Amino acid sequence: MLNLLRARLNQGHRTLDFPRSASPLPERYRGMPHVDPAKCADGCRACADACPVDAISVGAQGQRPDPRIDLGSCVFCADCVQACPTSALRYTQEFRMAARTRQDLVVGAEGMKLAQALDAKSRALFGRSLKLRQVSAGGCNGCEVEVNVLGTIVFDIVRFGIQMVASPRHADGLLITGPVTRNMRLALQKTYDAVPGPKLVIAVGGCAISGGPFRDHPQVTNGADATLPVDLYVPGCPPHPLTILDGLLRLLGRIEEGKR
Numbered sequence: 074m075l076n077l078l079r080a081r082l083n084q085g086h087r088t089l090d091f092p093r094s095a096s097p098l099p100e101r102y103r104g105m106p107h108v109d110p111a112k113c114a115d116g117c118r119a120c121a122d123a124c125p126v127d128a129i130s131v132g133a134q135g136q137r138p139d140p141r142i143d144l145g146s147c148v149f150c151a152d153c154v155q156a157c158p159t160s161a162l163r164y165t166q167e168f169r170m171a172a173r174t175r176q177d178l179v180v181g182a183e184g185m186k187l188a189q190a191l192d193a194k195s196r197a198l199f200g201r202s203l204k205l206r207q208v209s210a211g212g213c214n215g216c217e218v219e220v221n222v223l224g225t226i227v228f229d230i231v232r233f234g235i236q237m238v239a240s241p242r243h244a245d246g247l248l249i250t251g252p253v254t255r256n257m258r259l260a261l262q263k264t265y266d267a268v269p270g271p272k273l274v275i276a277v278g279g280c281a282i283s284g285g286p287f288r289d290h291p292q293v294t295n296g297a298d299a300t301l302p303v304d305l306y307v308p309g310c311p312p313h314p315l316t317i318l319d320g321l322l323r324l325l326g327r328i329e330e331g332k333r
């Protein structure tokens with residue numbers, strides 16, 4: 074018993090004081106991109122040409138490039154940063170990137186509109202107790218691992234009343250990872266149908282949002298919203314656990330709107 078107490082004291086408190094503070098992220102972490110179009114040379118499209126998943130759009134020939142990055146497609150490879158001849162693009166340590174609509178994931182110099190909370194009625198239903206059934210719809214296991222990590226003592230998602238459950242019949246919604254392969258589409262639909270309403274759908278990771286690197290492959294259906302209505306998009310390849318947690322807490326109104 075004394076040994077147990079000694080070990081407990083030595084270990085101390087390991088759960089993050091999130092959302093009040095977040096852990097320092099590793100130096101190599103790639104979060105929200107920052108674009109400085111003033112540095113772009115007219116007619117340059119080096120970043121767009123370098124992107125392996127066509128996540129960057131630039132102005133037409135003869136216009137200022139004004140690059141816009143679709144975080145829902147981006148795989149955070151940083152090829153664009155390396156290709157940019159004027160250092161107009163860089164990746165920051167900003168992990169807050171979840172949005173309510175697909176359009177809000179397209180970012181330029183002005184940054185992005187973070188996820189807004191559900192309406193008051195839905196917050197009253199889900200705000201203090203949210204049970205989610207996780208569906209891996211053809212994922213590589215990268216996003217699934219990050220979702221699992223939320224259950225560890227570091228993130229301890231259960232203290233917010235959020236829990237992953239084994240059956241859709243016990244769930245308030247689905248948390249979907251993977252590009253939704255044709256083989257998984259029916260299973261996903263049936264799982265959704267088994268969740269009692271009202272229900273939420275959360276798409277986690279570039280694949281679940283847009284198909285990611287598999288977009289337009291004949292065997293995938295390009296993400297969750299081709300099959301189901303999505304309430305929250307969490308970008309990343311895979312997203313950091315803090316990006317997922319931040320998105321969920323914003324959706325539930327547990328982080329004040331507009332606050333970083």
Ligand code: SF4
Pocket residue numbers: 123124125126127128129142146147148149150151152153154
């Ligand atoms: S970091 Fe994103 S936007 Fe840049 S090249 Fe890679 S996938 Fe494209």
